Amino acid sequence: MNLQGKKIILGICGSIAAYKSAELCRLFVKSGAEVKVIMTTSAGDFISPLTLSTLSGYEVFTSVHDGSNWSGHVELGLWADVLVIAPITANTIAHFANGLCDTMLDAVYLSAKCTVLFAPAMDLDMWIHPSTKSNVEKLISFGNVLIPVEHGELASGLVGFGRMAEPAHILDFVIAHFNKHLDLSGKNILITAGPTHEKLDPVRFIGNSSTGKMGLALVRECLERGASVELVLGPVTEKIFTHPNLSVTNIMSADDMMKACAVHFQNADIAIMAAAVADYRPITEESQKIKKSDDEISLKLVKTTDIAASLGAIKQPGQVLVGFALETENELEYAEKKRIKKNFDLIILNSMNDKGAGIGTSTNKVTIIGSEGIILATQLLPKSEIAKIIVDETIKHI
Known part of the structure; x- marks a missing residue:
């Protein structure tokens, strides 16, 4: 019954x-x-x-x-x-x-x-x-x-x-x-989504084509299951829905995202790092627009803070940390190394070799990996369905 x-x-x-x-x-x-x-x-x-x-x-x-x-x-x-x-x-x-x-x-x-x-x-x-x-x-x-x-x-x-x-x-x-x-009622969840933009000058930046769709699908799924969600969101064009249990922090750069995550992670039961964070930023940001002059221009870049690894290093017993890996070669090997290095409970592997999956699409195809190895691999599905699968597997680790 x-x-x-x-x-x-x-x-x-x-x-x-x-x-x-x-x-x-x-x-x-x-x-x-x-x-x-x-x-x-x-x-x-x-x-x-x-x-x-x-x-x-x-x-x-x-x-x-x-x-x-x-x-x-x-x-x-x-x-x-x-x-x-x-x-x-x-x-x-x-x-x-x-x-x-x-x-x-x-x-x-x-x-x-x-x-x-x-x-x-x-x-x-x-x-x-x-x-x-x-x-x-x-x-x-x-x-x-x-x-x-x-x-x-x-x-x-x-x-x-x-x-x-x-x-x-x-x-x-x-x-x-x-x-x-009922299964996420009373839980606080931190989710990052979208790209980061690392400024070169007032009008130019280094970024990527992330739309934030996967992260937003995860937000909606967690809200539907009764969670309170802190969303740290990079610059996206997707329309952001409102919900009484949703709080949004809009950020621009990886440094901005790191600061916001440091504030919210301490109260999070679960953190899902779905943002596509820039790995490098310009070592200097020009105060004025860079003028076109020489045929070539050299940019000096420095690594951004590894947000996921920073959170993994301070993760407390009972907290669940989920990350993403977007790879083009040796996918499983690189994803597993990243899971261990960043202290993820689960890592969600996207392969750019799968048509219709990854950044900028409305669909995705993922492999979920935990400490025991591959947990499951999905077919190509709408990102809303992938979000359900990811949340189902995440809940098992609470």
Whole structure:
């Protein structure tokens, strides 16, 4: 009875995977949830509303009105503790991402005040198409939660990603959604994100292309789990959300970040060093703009303070320190050396050899390494999903 008393709206779209929704509905009800089902018109081509009505014990909604009676989509959106769409098709994903509303499910989605979990189902080529990827990323940016597709045999006969998660896996995901809000309650977390800019003169700097997306995804995930977060943020263009448990310190240089981290680390239960900090800075900063004169110019650089290593050296028993390594060669060897040198409990390895991973992307593919070696390696996923995985592994070290 892990979902006892929870109110779930189960949305079903027109996919061959809709047949699995009957089992999912049954599992929700068996776990103690109250379930109301909304089906798109095309979903009825794959599974009968009568089946879902029998399993849920409620009328199944298929339209905003039937010609004489109006279905209260606003009331439904307010009623639910969670809206689960399984399966969701590429078409409905596009509707949600762009605010289109011509089905009952669209209307409830746009009215819902609860968390929305969506489990895609489509063929391989559709799943990896740039249009689908863009729409999925938009949904995630709205705060909706992706239930990752699974690898397996698809309706077309192809084998690959695009298969809807199995009902038992979706049940576990929904249970974890309700439980996860408790697992970081009362914890203070320090997160660094974004690049640093090391000034050459008033208008020029040495920096990198970090967008801060990975760090911000980690911030959002920790906040959703009940933590209080101190974010030390380099110069980024990403829009920063507000939250009552979020405090942001904006910095420019590695020295600025070091000073802010030194203040906040002493009260942190967990520190996640996701920023891309410059390794070197100009030894002098010119007070006036450097004029273009000679064909060549020489810059003398000096190492910046190693923030992560500095925190690792003063880490107290009970504190958890997580770092990142972005490598282009000998990835595992270099990451492990960095983990040991900086006293990390975990190090998150990105490889620049993995297309779509690392700095400046909305997706990532990581290998998580601890004192026992490789803990897990992910596939290419949205950074919000990578953040969930990283936080899950970090919690195990508290």
